[in-house]
Amino acid sequence: MIGEITVQVRVKDIKKGQRWYQTLLHKEPDFIPHEGFAEWEIIPGCWLQVAEGVPAKDSGPIRSSVVDIEAERERITKKLNVENFVIYSREEVPVKWCTFTDPWGNRLGFFEYLNQTKKKQE
Template identity: 65%
Template sequence: MIFELTYQVRVTDFEEGFRWYKTLLNKEPDFTPHEGFAEWELMPGAWLQVAEGIPSEGSGPLRLGVRSIEEERSRLVKDLGVNLFEIYERKEVPVKWATFSDPWGNQIGFFEYIYESEMHKRVTAILRSKE
C-alpha cells in the first residue's frame, strides 16, 4: 500500500532555488534536515523536495492543483519572472493545465478543475481518505 509520496527537483544554486520555491509555494519549508535540502508538505503525505545538484533532464512536470491558473500565472510572472506560459484545455478533459520551467529547467505545472463542484469532490475525497 502506498501512503505517501515525495517528488524531488534539483537546483544548481540552492540559495536561489530555496527562495524561488518558497515564493512559488507561498510558504516556508516544513523540513530542512541539512544544508542543500528543503522539503515542503504540499498536502498531507505529499512532499516536494528541493535539493542542491544537477537537474534531471526531461523530468516532470510536477503539476499542482490550484484554484485559478490565471491568478497563479500572473503571480509567478510578476514575483518570479517566469515567462508567460500557455494554458490548455480540451472539451473531454475536466481540467485546464499549464506547464512552465523553473530557472534550472525542472518542469512544473498547474491544473485547475473547470467545474468547482469537481474540485470540491476531490478535496472531500482526499480529506476523507486521511480520516
C-alpha cells in the same frame, strides 16, 4: 500499499532555489534536514524536496492543482520571472493545465478543475 509520496527537483544554488520555491508555494520549507536540502509538505503525505545538485533533463512536469490558473500564471510571471506560458484546455478534459520551468530547467505546472463545485463534492 503506498502511504506517502516525495518528489525531488534539483537546483544549482540551494539558497536561490529555496527562495524561488518559497515564493511559488507561498510558504517556508517545512523541513531542512541538512545543508543543500529543503522540503515542503504540499498536502498531507506529499512532499516536494528541493536539493542542491544537477537538475534532471526532460523530467516532469510536476503539476499542482490551483483554484485560479490565470491568477497563478500572472503571479509567477511577475514575482518569479517565469516566461509567459500557454494554458491549455480540451472539451473532453475536466481541467485546464499548463507547464512552465523553474530557473534550473525543472518542468512544473498547474491544473485547475473546470467545475470547482463538482470537485469539492467528490
